[in-house]
Amino acid sequence: xxxxxxxxxxxxxxxxxxxxxxxxxxxxxxxxxxxxxxxxxxxxxxxxxxxxxxxxxxxxxxxxxxxxxxxxxxxxxxxxxxxxxxxxxxxxxxxxxxxxxxxxxxxxxxxxxxxxxxxxxxxxxxxxxxxxxxxxxxxxxxxxxxxxxxxxxxxxxxxxxxxxxxxxxxxxxxxxxxxxxxxxxxxxxxxxxxxxxxxxxxxxxxxxxxx
Amino acid sequence: xxxxxxxxxxxxxxxxxxxxxxxxxxxxxxxxxxxxxxxxxxxxxxxxxxxxxxxxxxxxxxxxxxxxxxxxxxxxxxxxxxxxxxxxxxxxxxxxxxxxxxxxxxxxxxxxxxxxxxxxxxxxxxxxxxxxxxxxxxxxxxxxxxxxxxxxxxxxxxxxxxxxxxxxxxxxxxxxxxxxxxxxxxxxxxxxxxxxxxxxxxxxxxxxxxxxxxxxxxxxxxxxxxxxxxxxxxxxxxxxxxxxxxxxxxxxxxxxxxxxxxxxxxxxxxxxxxxxxxxxxxxxxxxxxxxxxxxxxxxxxxxxxxxxxxxxxxxxxxxxxxxxxxxxxxxxxxxxxxxxxxxxxxxxxxxxxxxxxxxxxxxxxxxxxxxxxxxxxxxxxxxxxxxxxxxxxxxxxxxxxxxxxxxxxxxxxxxxxxxxxxxxxxxxxxxxxxxxxxxxxxxxxxxxxxxxxxxxxxxxxxxxxxxxxxxxxxxxxxxxxxxxxxxxxxxxxxxxxxxxxxxxxxxxxxxxxxxxxxxxxxxxxxxxxxxxxxxxxxxxxxxxxxxxxxxxxxxxxxxxxxxxxxxxxxxxxxxxxxxxxxxxxxxxxxxxxxxxxxxxxxxxxxxxxxxxxxxxxxxxxxxxxxxxxxxxxxxxxxxxxxxx
Numbered sequence: 074x075x076x077x078x079x080x081x082x083x084x085x086x087x088x089x090x091x092x093x094x095x096x097x098x099x100x101x102x103x104x105x106x107x108x109x110x111x112x113x114x115x116x117x118x119x120x121x122x123x124x125x126x127x128x129x130x131x132x133x134x135x136x137x138x139x140x141x142x143x144x145x146x147x148x149x150x151x152x153x154x155x156x157x158x159x160x161x162x163x164x165x166x167x168x169x170x171x172x173x174x175x176x177x178x179x180x181x182x183x184x185x186x187x188x189x190x191x192x193x194x195x196x197x198x199x200x201x202x203x204x205x206x207x208x209x210x211x212x213x214x215x216x217x218x219x220x221x222x223x224x225x226x227x228x229x230x231x232x233x234x235x236x237x238x239x240x241x242x243x244x245x246x247x248x249x250x251x252x253x254x255x256x257x258x259x260x261x262x263x264x265x266x267x268x269x270x271x272x273x274x275x276x277x278x279x280x281x282x283x284x
Numbered sequence: 285x286x287x288x289x290x291x292x293x294x295x296x297x298x299x300x301x302x303x304x305x306x307x308x309x310x311x312x313x314x315x316x317x318x319x320x321x322x323x324x325x326x327x328x329x330x331x332x333x334x335x336x337x338x339x340x341x342x343x344x345x346x347x348x349x350x351x352x353x354x355x356x357x358x359x360x361x362x363x364x365x366x367x368x369x370x371x372x373x374x375x376x377x378x379x380x381x382x383x384x385x386x387x388x389x390x391x392x393x394x395x396x397x398x399x400x401x402x403x404x405x406x407x408x409x410x411x412x413x414x415x416x417x418x419x420x421x422x423x424x425x426x427x428x429x430x431x432x433x434x435x436x437x438x439x440x441x442x443x444x445x446x447x448x449x450x451x452x453x454x455x456x457x458x459x460x461x462x463x464x465x466x467x468x469x470x471x472x473x474x475x476x477x478x479x480x481x482x483x484x485x486x487x488x489x490x491x492x493x494x495x496x497x498x499x500x501x502x503x504x505x506x507x508x509x510x511x512x513x514x515x516x517x518x519x520x521x522x523x524x525x526x527x528x529x530x531x532x533x534x535x536x537x538x539x540x541x542x543x544x545x546x547x548x549x550x551x552x553x554x555x556x557x558x559x560x561x562x563x564x565x566x567x568x569x570x571x572x573x574x575x576x577x578x579x580x581x582x583x584x585x586x587x588x589x590x591x592x593x594x595x596x597x598x599x600x601x602x603x604x605x606x607x608x609x610x611x612x613x614x615x616x617x618x619x620x621x622x623x624x625x626x627x628x629x630x631x632x633x634x635x636x637x638x639x640x641x642x643x644x645x646x647x648x649x650x651x652x653x654x655x656x657x658x659x660x661x662x663x664x665x666x667x668x669x670x671x672x673x674x675x676x677x678x679x680x681x682x683x684x685x686x687x688x689x690x691x692x693x694x695x696x697x698x699x700x701x702x703x704x705x706x707x708x709x710x711x712x713x714x715x716x717x718x719x720x721x722x723x724x725x726x727x728x729x730x731x732x733x734x735x736x737x738x739x740x741x742x743x744x745x746x747x748x749x750x751x752x753x754x755x756x757x758x759x760x761x762x763x764x765x766x767x768x769x770x771x772x773x774x775x776x777x778x779x780x781x782x783x784x785x786x787x788x789x790x791x792x793x794x795x796x797x798x799x800x801x802x803x804x805x806x807x808x809x810x811x812x813x814x815x816x817x818x819x820x821x822x823x824x825x826x827x828x829x830x831x832x833x834x835x836x837x838x839x840x841x842x843x844x845x846x847x848x849x850x851x852x853x854x855x856x857x858x859x860x861x862x863x864x865x866x867x868x869x870x871x872x873x874x875x876x877x878x879x880x881x882x883x884x885x886x887x888x889x890x891x892x893x894x895x896x897x898x899x900x901x902x903x904x905x906x907x908x909x910x911x912x913x914x915x916x917x918x919x920x921x922x923x924x925x926x927x928x
Contacts (some may be wrong), residue, residue, distance in 0.1 A: 103800060113465050115299060115462060115464045117378075118462060141535065143458055144621045146540070146543060146623055147623050147640075159657065160659075163652065166656065167652075170644065186657055186659065186882070187662075188885045188896070189877055192658060195655045207648055
């Protein structure tokens with residue numbers, strides 16, 4: 074049973090990834106669902122020339138009363154959701170604290186610095202170990218693989234959204250998110266996204282947190 | 285992007301700062317919106333454009349910012365309401381006209397939205413546009429919240445119409461690119477007709493009496509704004525420290541005050557009508573406060589103006605101690621954020637604060653240092669600009685005279701960075717590639733021997749390159765101009781330009797082709813596909829060595845790779861693992877290290893290159909790069925369709 078309470082005010086979530094992965098839209102949809110529930114929400118997107126391979130984070134600040142700034146102060150994230158594993162670590166480094174929870178996709182998107190041979194990409198085991206050490210709890214899932222099986226890698230963000238809703242990370246229910254999905258997409262895309270969202274919900278029910 | 289016309293009065297919506305300005309323009313009954321795209325201003329016009337046709341609003345992406353403001357001003361002169369939005373660099377392009385309309389005045393509500401970019405996140409400067417409001421006598425509004433972004437736009441249109449002067453609305457990246465809860469107002473039901481009253485003149489000469497009139501209009505604006513709802517005080521009656529702030533810093537300040545629990549000790553005066561200032565309100569608060577911290581982006585504009593007022597009032601009240609970007613502890617460069625403001629509070633109020641346990645902080649930072657690779661910005665996989673730069677770079681090597689590239693603003697500015705081979709050696713403003721290249725082309729009498737290739741994008745060609753090209757013909761400058769023509773204003777989201785043959789709504793427009801312009805000037809012009817590496821390199825070399833006097837233009841034409849990613853790959857691309865010799869042959873990973881397309885990966889364990897199929901758009905250029913023929917291509921239907 075999903076609990077619809079705001080665990081903390083403000084609740085600070087950072088949804089991160091690489092340009093083009095869809096985390097900006099994902100944060101926007103959560104923002105809409107929360108606004109419809111009457112919360113005061115700010116969604117700050119930190120990106121430069123994002124489509125050109127740079128990291129992109131959306132700061133989601135949720136309150137019952139007042140608007141908070143679009144930039145979360147350092148060390149103040151309550152939730153980190155990442156569509157790319159090292160980006161989860163990058164955000165954890167700046168905004169993490171002993172109480173933060175981390176939910177991340179495991180599929181790497183290699184930086185230009187790595188593909189051109191100037192930097193190394195860490196092993197997934199090292200990434201998850203580092204996250205477990207710094208976060209209260211973590212959950213790493215290969216959401217991209219599920220999206221690929223569904224025939225559309227772009228669904229990764231919606232699977233991760235289902236996971237977040239299923240885990241009860243936000244004070245919104247399943248139907249609240251489905252409503253914003255319906256408003257966002259035409260029928261065909263909505264149906265695809267709905268099944269991706271359902272996959273995420275199923276994952277939340279079947280997978281447990283790592284401490 | 286949200287439909288900003290959909291929700292009705294009284295409802296809350298989650299709007300981007302840009303969308304909120306768009307909605308405010310709708311609520312203010314805007315008729316004409318003319319803008320030039322540029323981060324972080326683009327989405328304002330995009331948001332209005334999406335609803336414009338059904339609301340009978342004229343929207344255009346103008347050829348440049350000066351024409352944009354002129355278009356909106358014509359609407360104002362005809363009694364309509366106009367708005368123009370641009371980034372800070374764009375304001376510079378428009379400035380000559382902006383100065384002129386400062387003297388001439390206007391009629392219908394006219395708002396110029398200028399979006400500054402503190403820290404220059406996607407800009408060549410972090411220029412603060414606000415001092416222009418003072419030097420040119422325009423009212424200046426600066427929203428601190430999404431709600432204000434909307435409400436001030438509407439108010440700006442009304443104020444402008446009341447006083448007969450354009451109003452500046454200054455926003456900044458952090459507000460433009462963030463979303464917040466915004467309560468919506470009513471959309472008007474008014475149909476204005478355009479009519480110019482020929483008994484009036486809107487002229488900038490004689491300038492002195494008009495300047496006098498401008499000062500009078502500004503005095504009216506001051507009177508209207510003195511009790512504005514956009515100027516708000518929150519906090520105790522006599523705080524230990526008074527914050528005076530404006531714009532996006534307001535929300536940062538609230539964050540810092542909440543985290544440090546300062547609401548009993550610190551008061552915050554948020555100013556929305558930043559010029560002219562609400563003197564009386566400021567005087568009331570200044571009289572009660574001996575310490576004042578000014579928070580603003582980026583120059584100490586408000587700080588300086590407050591100090592000026594304090595000096596004027598020196599006989600009536602003691603001079604407060606000021607803190608800010610001029611006095612410190614804040615830096616006089618760079619964007620502020622809640623952390624910087626927390627640090628300033630700690631210093632001024634002698635507080636201690638730990639965002640997280642120190643041991644954790646050390647661990648977290650060490651972890652990033654050890655595990656997290658940098659993620660530099662790069663030209664996209666398959667980007668035709670990379671292919672063009674590869675050809676120019678090879679031509680420069682073959683030429684051996686130490687050539688270089690002058691360039692300017694667009695995706696092709698990545699020529700500054702390793703992703704574009706750091707090939708670009710000068711870069712300042714839209715169109716300055718051709719302009720500076722033109723200048724180099726006149727240095728022959730000083731024995732300038734190096735070949736210079738000026739590059740310009742297709743959108744930028746129309747925006748700012750034409751005067752330099754005309755001058756090059758007229759003055760016979762030795763200019764090799766390469767137009768990097770990807771058929772779009774790609775960097776800001778594929779807005780049309782005069783060459784695309786479509787208007788802002790996607791309807792057909794009369795295309796003005798670059799090659800036709802060049803031919804009409806009598807300039808040698810040729811077109812080459814940068815994906816054809818050998819031909820493109822040969823052509824650049826030939827143009828660089830053209831002995832005839834005057835300019836020549838080489839158009840490197842290939843559609844943007846982001847478009848190609850949507851329309852389908854030209855080739856299936858793979859690496860023959862047998863032929864790839866990796867690091868052993870002396871090529872030293874030539875494809876991934878030297879050519880640097882993100883679609884080519886270096887597999888460190890196998891010591892072979894491979895193609896990342898998820899990223900590769902199938903342009904086929906890398907197959908021409910590999911000296912061992914290890915990168916193989918199979919034409920796909922898109923390519924076959926193209927060939928036939």
